[in-house]
Amino acid sequence: MYYALLIRTDPELVDDLSPEDFVTLAADVEAFDARLTAAGQNLGSVRLGSGDDACVVRLRGGAPITTDGPFAETREQLGGIHLVEAESPAAAAAIAEHLVAARIGSVEVRPILGIDLRTTVLHEAGM
DSSP: OEEEEEEEEOHHHHHTOOHHHHHHHHHHHHHHHHHHHHTTOEEEEEEOOOGGGOEEEEEETTEEEEEESOSSSSSSEEEEEEEEEOSSHHHHHHHHTTOGGGGSEEEEEEEOSOOOHHHHHHHHTTO
16 A cells, blocks of 8 residues: 655754754665665655745635645644555554654654556656
């Protein structure tokens, strides 16, 4: 089954990181990605821009309502998404425990109920 690992970072924890900490985290992310890929579980990931440039769109009574900012009232911001393949929710959670982002925020594990055919084709092509 496929799972989305939703990465949320805490801006206060990120602000406290030194340049050396960022170098270490980047190396740890590369190592994590390499292990996940070697295990055949890495379906891809994306890093998202700042929540400062985000907006939320809702339809109410057929009319759009657009507000600035992240999708939720929280200090943490959605920073990225990893798509993984795992045998069970527990196995997906075990993968999430190794995400570097868990050190400076949280990782929400969500099952993916369907996957876009274009993504499946890219995955099967090794992309």
